[in-house]
Amino acid sequence: MKDYLHIEEVAKRFGETEVLNGISLTIPKGGFVALLGPSGCGKSTLLKIISGLETETAGRIRLAGEWLAGVPAFRRDIGVVFQSYALFPHLSVAENVRFGLDMRHMGRAEADDRVREALALVKLDGLGDRMPRQLSGGQQQRVAIARALAIRPRLLLLDEPLSNLDAILRKSVRVDLRELHDRVGATTVMVTHDQEEAMSMADKVAVMHDGAIEQWGSPEDIYERPATAFIGTFVGNPPASMVTARRHLSGGWRIGDMAWAPDPALADRLDMVRNLDVTLGLRAERIDLVERDAPGAFPAELTSSEYLGGERLLHFLADGHRVAVAHAGASPEIGQVVGLRPRTADVMLFDINTGLRIDAR
Numbered sequence: 001m002k003d004y005l006h007i008e009e010v011a012k013r014f015g016e017t018e019v020l021n022g023i024s025l026t027i028p029k030g031g032f033v034a035l036l037g038p039s040g041c042g043k044s045t046l047l048k049i050i051s052g053l054e055t056e057t058a059g060r061i062r063l064a065g066e067w068l069a070g071v072p073a074f075r076r077d078i079g080v081v082f083q084s085y086a087l088f089p090h091l092s093v094a095e096n097v098r099f100g101l102d103m104r105h106m107g108r109a110e111a112d113d114r115v116r117e118a119l120a121l122v123k124l125d126g127l128g129d130r131m132p133r134q135l136s137g138g139q140q141q142r143v144a145i146a147r148a149l150a151i152r153p154r155l156l157l158l159d160e161p162l163s164n165l166d167a168i169l170r171k172s173v174r175v176d177l178r179e180l181h182d183r184v185g186a187t188t189v190m191v192t193h194d195q196e197e198a199m200s201m202a203d204k205v206a207v208m209h210d211g212a213i214e215q216w217g218s219p220e221d222i223y224e225r226p227a228t229a230f231i232g233t234f235v236g237n238p239p240a241s242m243v244t245a246r247r248h249l250s251g252g253w254r255i256g257d258m259a260w261a262p263d264p265a266l267a268d269r270l271d272m273v274r275n276l277d278v279t280l281g282l283r284a285e286r287i288d289l290v291e292r293d294a295p296g297a298f299p300a301e302l303t304s305s306e307y308l309g310g311e312r313l314l315h316f317l318a319d320g321h322r323v324a325v326a327h328a329g330a331s332p333e334i335g336q337v338v339g340l341r342p343r344t345a346d347v348m349l350f351d352i353n354t355g356l357r358i359d360a361r
């Protein structure tokens, strides 16, 4: 079912404040979608509206063929996992997982089976009698997921599910979560502000900004073809560096006050830009370090260097613009001026005024 979850023009206002302005999304059965955006962009509000904990001001939502308007949260068969896990501290692990089943007045034997099945799914078999405080953070998070899965939800909603875990655990749990999603055939919507999490787990990502979806695409689309400069600076580790190039009246280009002669193929692309100024989006792994006056390069001074194991992330200043470069060879000295040559085909061009990407590569 291609439009298993169908969100149509959903808007939300709190008083005068418009938090969501007409969100539309369609998610197939079995899909794993991430809502990615900075704090305050409205992603949690959208999740709450889907789950029935908030009511939309306008628009409508259909799940598995059923319009949800007026259907209370507990009748939607949606499993929700919040950032804080919200386990009941005075209930055992099994009782926590059972909670939604008791709410649905499920018979004891069937509920016992479901609890056992859900705990096995998250690999916590045998820990049903423990209390939440006797579990690690990662285990508690899995109990919260087991509780959401026990009701065999039509939809699984995850709100920043990994944010309470330490960095190492987060990386392994994100693999576990994705595998679990595939194994149980769930359909999942996850909210996160962490681009790495969104890109590594989801089939499709909705990048949200100021209550709207700025781009909807696969992780590759979002990384390779960001629709706006905002997305370029939000996605990627490190994010793309943004550099303003200015057309010089006597021909050629400048970066700040420095003359820059882009290689001919890039110059052709730049020549199609109508404005005087253009924003170049440069990915750290797609810039070569060369002699300062090598063809196609612009000069930049090394200001700091981070060792990342295997390679370094070098931070340069090019006449006021910060540029990050991933580099595996020997590092220049701090303060040294070298040439940075962006790989022509990988340079992203954005409109200086609107931030929209100019050319389709």
Ligand SMILES: Nc1ncnc2c1ncn2[C@@H]1O[C@H](COP(=O)(O)OP(=O)(O)OP(=O)(O)O)[C@@H](O)[C@H]1O
Residues within 6 Å of the ligand: 014, 017, 019, 037, 038, 039, 040, 041, 042, 043, 044, 045, 046, 193
């Ligand atoms: N009940 C409410 N009443 C008034 N304003 C609210 C309410 N809930 C959320 N907001 C506002 O709506 C905006 C979006 O909030 P939301 O929690 O959806 O953002 P978010 O993208 O999930 O951010 P975060 O990652 O920080 O949770 C914020 O400006 C927030 O202050």
